[in-house]
Amino acid sequence: MSAREEILARIRAATVDVVEKDPVTDVPVDWVYDQPTPLTDVLDTFEENILDYRARIVRTPASGTADAVVAALAAVGAGSVVVPGGVDATWVAAVEAAGIEVVRDDPPLSHDALNRVDAVITGSCVSMAETGTICLDHRDDQGRRALTLVPDRHVCVVTADSVVSDVPEAVHRMKASILEGRPLTWISGGSATSDIELQRVEGVHGPRQLFVVLQE
Amino acid sequence: MTATIPRLTPAPPPGTFLGMPAFPRAAKEALENQQLRKNLRHVTQTIRAKRSTRAEEVENWEDLRTAGEQIKNRVGRHLDQYLLQAEKAMTEAGITVHWARDADEANRIIVEIARAKDTREIVKIKSMVTQEIDLNEALEEAGIAAWETDLAELIVQLGHDRPSHILVPAIHRNRSEVREIFREEMGLWGVPAPEDLSDDPPDLAGAARAHLREKFLRAKVAVSGGNFIVAETGSLVIVESEGNGRMCLTLPQTLISVVGIEKLVPTFEDLEVFLRLLPRSSTAERMNPYTSIWTGVTPGDGPQDLHVVLLDNGRTKVLADPVGREALRCIRCSACMNVCPVYERVGGHAYGSVYPGPIGAILTPMLRGLDSDVDKSLPFASTLCGACNDVCPVKIPISDILVHLRNKVVEKKTAKHPTVESTIFGGVGWVMAKGWHLALVEQFAGLAGKAMKKQSYIGPIPLPVAIAWTRSRDIPVPPEQSFRKWWAAREEEGK
Numbered sequence: 055m056s057a058r059e060e061i062l063a064r065i066r067a068a069t070v071d072v073v074e075k076d077p078v079t080d081v082p083v084d085w086v087y088d089q090p091t092p093l094t095d096v097l098d099t100f101e102e103n104i105l106d107y108r109a110r111i112v113r114t115p116a117s118g119t120a121d122a123v124v125a126a127l128a129a130v131g132a133g134s135v136v137v138p139g140g141v142d143a144t145w146v147a148a149v150e151a152a153g154i155e156v157v158r159d160d161p162p163l164s165h166d167a168l169n170r171v172d173a174v175i176t177g178s179c180v181s182m183a184e185t186g187t188i189c190l191d192h193r194d195d196q197g198r199r200a201l202t203l204v205p206d207r208h209v210c211v212v213t214a215d216s217v218v219s220d221v222p223e224a225v226h227r228m229k230a231s232i233l234e235g236r237p238l239t240w241i242s243g244g245s246a247t248s249d250i251e252l253q254r255v256e257g258v259h260g261p262r263q264l265f266v267v268l269q270e
Numbered sequence: 271m272t273a274t275i276p277r278l279t280p281a282p283p284p285g286t287f288l289g290m291p292a293f294p295r296a297a298k299e300a301l302e303n304q305q306l307r308k309n310l311r312h313v314t315q316t317i318r319a320k321r322s323t324r325a326e327e328v329e330n331w332e333d334l335r336t337a338g339e340q341i342k343n344r345v346g347r348h349l350d351q352y353l354l355q356a357e358k359a360m361t362e363a364g365i366t367v368h369w370a371r372d373a374d375e376a377n378r379i380i381v382e383i384a385r386a387k388d389t390r391e392i393v394k395i396k397s398m399v400t401q402e403i404d405l406n407e408a409l410e411e412a413g414i415a416a417w418e419t420d421l422a423e424l425i426v427q428l429g430h431d432r433p434s435h436i437l438v439p440a441i442h443r444n445r446s447e448v449r450e451i452f453r454e455e456m457g458l459w460g461v462p463a464p465e466d467l468s469d470d471p472p473d474l475a476g477a478a479r480a481h482l483r484e485k486f487l488r489a490k491v492a493v494s495g496g497n498f499i500v501a502e503t504g505s506l507v508i509v510e511s512e513g514n515g516r517m518c519l520t521l522p523q524t525l526i527s528v529v530g531i532e533k534l535v536p537t538f539e540d541l542e543v544f545l546r547l548l549p550r551s552s553t554a555e556r557m558n559p560y561t562s563i564w565t566g567v568t569p570g571d572g573p574q575d576l577h578v579v580l581l582d583n584g585r586t587k588v589l590a591d592p593v594g595r596e597a598l599r600c601i602r603c604s605a606c607m608n609v610c611p612v613y614e615r616v617g618g619h620a621y622g623s624v625y626p627g628p629i630g631a632i633l634t635p636m637l638r639g640l641d642s643d644v645d646k647s648l649p650f651a652s653t654l655c656g657a658c659n660d661v662c663p664v665k666i667p668i669s670d671i672l673v674h675l676r677n678k679v680v681e682k683k684t685a686k687h688p689t690v691e692s693t694i695f696g697g698v699g700w701v702m703a704k705g706w707h708l709a710l711v712e713q714f715a716g717l718a719g720k721a722m723k724k725q726s727y728i729g730p731i732p733l734p735v736a737i738a739w740t741r742s743r744d745i746p747v748p749p750e751q752s753f754r755k756w757w758a759a760r761e762e763e764g765k
């Protein structure tokens with residue numbers, strides 16, 4: 055018998071006491087899915103929680119996004135930045151005009167080349183206020199996963215209409231990306247560890263600085 | 271004598287978890303380690319307080335726990351269906367799915383994949399299941415170096431040590447010990463620690479970043495565990511803090527994920543329950559820094575060769591026990607450890623298993639069977655205070671299962687010779703059965719209290735049963751007046 059057949063047989067033998075074969079009828083789940091968490095102001099809560107993670111955030115009207123991105127790159131001390139193909143052309147033009155070197159991932163950069171770039175600029179997919187979490191589904195404006203991982207600084211643009219209250223609404227919105235087979239990365243603040251005497255240290259392997267531009 | 275082959279990775283301490291002494295002896299050794307006790311007290315108390323804040327701020331926390339319980343019960347009771355569904359979805363997404371009856375089979379599968387990739391090293395994300403199967407040593411024997419990339423696991427690995435806590439595996443080490451380990455060991459296995467390395471945690475983390483980055487950038491194969499597999503879509507989920515997980519899941523061309531067969535959730539929507547329960551119960555954060563979810567191969571992004579090893583290794587034995595199977599709901603958050611008064615004092619090494627604390631005390635003997643002394647002693651490594659039941663995000667009735675297993679241990683021993691446990695249980699039964707029995711016992715204790723008045727703590731009691739219990743505990747001297755007497759006197763006065 056193959057391992058697969060044997061394990062399945064063991065499971066069936068172990069659960070002979072389960073007579074109802076329909077899982078949903080057998081064990082009802084009382085939970086009501088996709089409920090918002092009541093918040094006085096979703097964007098304010100999002101901002102507070104981003105700051106709570108010791109990341110930075112600036113709020114801007116859409117007309118100011120390009121300038122805010124340039125200012126954010128300067129604030130994190132980036133001299134070069136990798137830009138995914140789908141990032142808004144006006145931001146890229148502003149960054150170039152500010153004298154910051156723009157690196158394209160086309161053809162794809164090697165790990166080592168990526169490791170030499172200071173920063174990355176991306177858009178985002180959905181964000182959650184209550185947990186201060188930004189989700190990427192790695193579309194063209196966010197790039198492949200390595201781009202938001204290897205460089206040490208991440209400037210991320212979040213649009214106000216993509217911010218929801220909490221995890222349930224966000225999971226609901228991201229289902230479409232999952233069905234398209236897209237990988238998801240959820241970022242809450244930045245890389246951190248409390249492994250040594252429980253003291254929180256920001257930045258172990260992921261980007262050590264996260265700068266959020268919230269476009270209202 | 272066999273010739274010594276130079277090791278590819280730092281040697282772990284001699285012996286295996288299974289060969290470790292039974293709980294009472296291991297606990298005594300741990301209690302003698304002052305540093306361990308101090309650190310454990312600090313970590314468990316800090317996380318405990320934070321966890322309850324994070325749970326309380328969720329208005330419907332109790333409903334959320336019930337949802338976790340129900341969803342996981344649904345999975346466990348119909349595990350064959352969900353596994354087949356997950357297998358199909360993963361295969362369609364381009365993942366190669368393997369099944370492993372036990373640790374050896376899982377290790378063989380992983381070694382074979384790594385060999386086919388012609389690699390001499392792999393990078394690893396902290397994963398309890400790979401510790402359970404002792405993968406690192408299997409790889410070492412096969413000539414493949416396995417590098418731990420989680421900071422705490424790196425400290426443990428470079429320190430030739432074993433993890434002592436699920437969440438903060440190196441909690442038994444303080445900062446100056448970590449600095450010494452890094453200074454002595456890093457250079458032997460890769461990028462050395464800077465000459466002037468201080469014992470400041472940010473500096474130590476910086477040294478780990480530099481040491482590991484070299485390994486991440488060149489690794490061809492990574493091994494991970496998995497927090498959840500979504501049966502419906504075949505998506506894998508990994509939650510982490512440091513980003514070492516993302517490095518392993520993203521940079522190498524090949525990724526092998528070893529996942530226990532119980533780790534399924536039926537639908538993607540179910541993640542809204544678990545991705546709230548887990549971080550709040552575990553690191554006591556609203557959300558952990560990074561969560562990665564992937565559904566098979568994404569062309570041009572991340573590993574192009576994905577494998578999942580579905581591991582039984584005793585889980586079906588647990589499933590076969592209708593009382594014990596509730597333990598399979600465990601999402602390895604470690605909340606039960608952090609509230610456990612026994613764990614706080616003895617630490618993780620005393621449990622003789624990768625799964626320490628209350629969950630270890632029930633899961634390990636069920637996974638391995640009640641045969642060894644370690645496993646027979648584990649269900650007794652508890653005071654049955656029940657604190658673990660109250661914090662468990664998936665409502666596992668840990669103390670009920672402990673009692674259930676104690677009965678099994680007692681049953682196993684021969685009926686001809688009444689054992690210590692059956693005597694105690696018989697005795698407890700007698701004491702509790704009638705009020706006057708308890709009163710009688712209390713009177714004796716009260717007399718003993720009088721006799722020992724000058725001492726405020728009783729040391730080891732020289733009786734065969736009591737000695738095992740009191741050797742590692744300081745028991746307050748019984749008060750001269752028992753609670754019952756005090757209550758009666760109070761009632762009298764009130765009249």
Ligand code: SF4
Binds near residue numbers: 602606662663664
């Ligand atoms: S038994 Fe419950 S509290 Fe303990 S680790 Fe598992 S899920 Fe967490």
